[in-house]
Amino acid sequence: MGLTSNNTLVPAALATVALFACTVWLWPRLARRGWRSVSGRVGLLFAVQLSLFVSVGLFANQTFGFYASWADLFGQETDQGVVVDHTPGNRSSGPLRVTEIGGVPGRSGFRPSSVGQVQKVDIVGRTMHIASPAYIYLPPEYFQERYRARTFPAAVVLTGYPGTARALVDKLHYPRTALQLVKDGRMRPMILVMLRPTVAPPRDTECVDVPGGPQTESFFAEDLPQAVTQHYRVTEGPRSWGIIGDSTGGYCALKLAMHHPGVYAAGAGLSPYYKAPVDPTTGDLFQGDKALRNRANLWWCLKHLPGPDTSLLVSSSKEGEANYKDTLKFIERVKAKETTRISSIILESGGHNFNTWRREIPATLEWVSGLLGDR
Template sequence: MSLTGTPFFVIAICLLVIAFVLPLAFWSRLRGPAAVRGLVRLLMLLFAQLTAITVVFVAVNNANGLYDTWEDLLGTGDHAGVAADLGPDGTGGRKLSEQPKEAAVFRPVDDPKVGEGVRVTDLKGRISGVEGEVYVWLPPQYDDPAHRDKKFPVVQLLPGYPGSAKAWFGALQVNKQLKPLMQQGKVKPFILVSPRTTLLGDQTDTGCANTPGKVNADTWLSVDVRKMVTDTFRASDRAADWAVGGYSAGAHCAAKLAIAHPDRYRAGVSLSGFNDPNGEPAALTAATPELRRANNPYFMLKNANDAGKPPHTALFLSGAAGDGFEAAGALKGAARKPTTVRVVKTVGPHGTSVWKTQVPEVFRWLSEQLGK
């Protein structure tokens, strides 16, 4: 059973009610030796405390989309596969245009919290070796006969760490917010794609990087998932029609992927992100000073500028003081044309309540950036 959604929450509440009723009903009715009565009463109290903590955990988990499965919570699932060294471009020297199609079979998501139209598939990346679920939502225009020959732009959405791949649809309700805006023509009809980013069973954040021998997270996101989407749906394969966005650790990933791969993404969105991977101590990319620098979007951007190759990408960066705003300012200061940066200062906690309110503004901005 999923840790997110209504069923598990209802079960937790029922257990909590039982836990409080038990002492009221049986406290004074217990019989037997004093030691036995004391032990039973202690167990009833512990059961009440445990169920209360569980209800609070489930409520917080549902609100923020942190852990989707028991494997994610306990750190027992490993989705990395064999992590070969795929080289600097993450393809292992393979020409993607010559690879066979990876059309996937999707099924509806059985979770009312994510809203209608969200579907999911289990993908095994042919190049990355990563296995994981990928959630997709199609815009209302997709099945309109008037758009049957249209290829749609795509926005790849990344959660934080820990984070469920469907958190954008559940906690942030991105599809529910955007559907009316798309129908009114205020936002472009984007295909929304959210892949699994929790890939290692030891509860280590991949930093969305390729780490030979550990995990090829960059290739999973920017190559395998991307190719599956263009092979399965009427999705454009032009970099000019693709963007990647995220919040928290996913924001760090989004900025990094957009800067590293302007041939795959035209825009990146970072909500309360950070530049130094050490901002996420559990990240593989924080292990050494060399890795931290190589996976820091600020230094990646400066290195590209120094090489005379500033990326043709647009960045939307938001954050509060002490929570992403300074990192955004550093990137803006390092940007050189054709890189463009928009910085938005926010107020509020580091949480989905703030990021959810930014969805309309972000996608209006994306509507101006993609398709050029």
């Protein structure tokens, strides 16, 4: 039974109810002072608490997509290896392999030319040798005959930490939202590349090129766009790619757009922070390299480096988000840079969660689409 499956959650919840009922039934019989009665009461209370903790944890994980599998939870992921797709009809072979093909969740119909397609892929960077699974959303136009020779802009979409890439499809509804926005005439068709910023699980690399470790920033700035462009009809040029993320992914999106404006013409951070943390999940990201530490601090970049020629979007809420004051400060700092554009989504209230981000995603996709070119 999978970690995110109802076949795991439902038995855990039923076990909690059964243990609670058992405790109520047996408690009068254990209301004595002997060691056996005391041990029985302690055991029942412990069992109920443990079962409740497991049930709540499973429900929270299923809702927010922290871990995708038991192996992911216990840091035992082994999803590595270089893969090359030789399927006839691809633009060229490269380090990207399609492993699953499906429709858009929440939308009826199975014809790609009507509802688009979501593909699960394995990507391995040729230069950085980082492997990561991802989901690719291809809009209906990608499969329609009249667009046979057309290329499409693309946007990388990142989760928070630890996050699961599938949550971007099933919980945050990126493909479904993009499909509806195009039908409503609010955005142009766009390819979405959805994955975790955690490319070396369980470590949180914060999209940093770690000395002697994963070169995560370079993977997102070089290898990922290259692999996707080789496999799909992605528009080539300096205004072809955008990047979106929430929480940790939001920090990564802003940083990648600021550091690599020639790659990412737009970067949107939903509930982002603006400086890479160092904690038990990250380990030592900088190995004493002060220049690398400064580079990962967006406040330092805005103060000491020229403004990058890119467009940024940040989001927060007046009540419920811890980054509200920092976000207002960030907006003012960016406004002082003549070559950098800044936009924002500020809600009256909303916590650091999926529900808040789902309220911000439609406007974010529309904003990104308006800044990217196609042909």
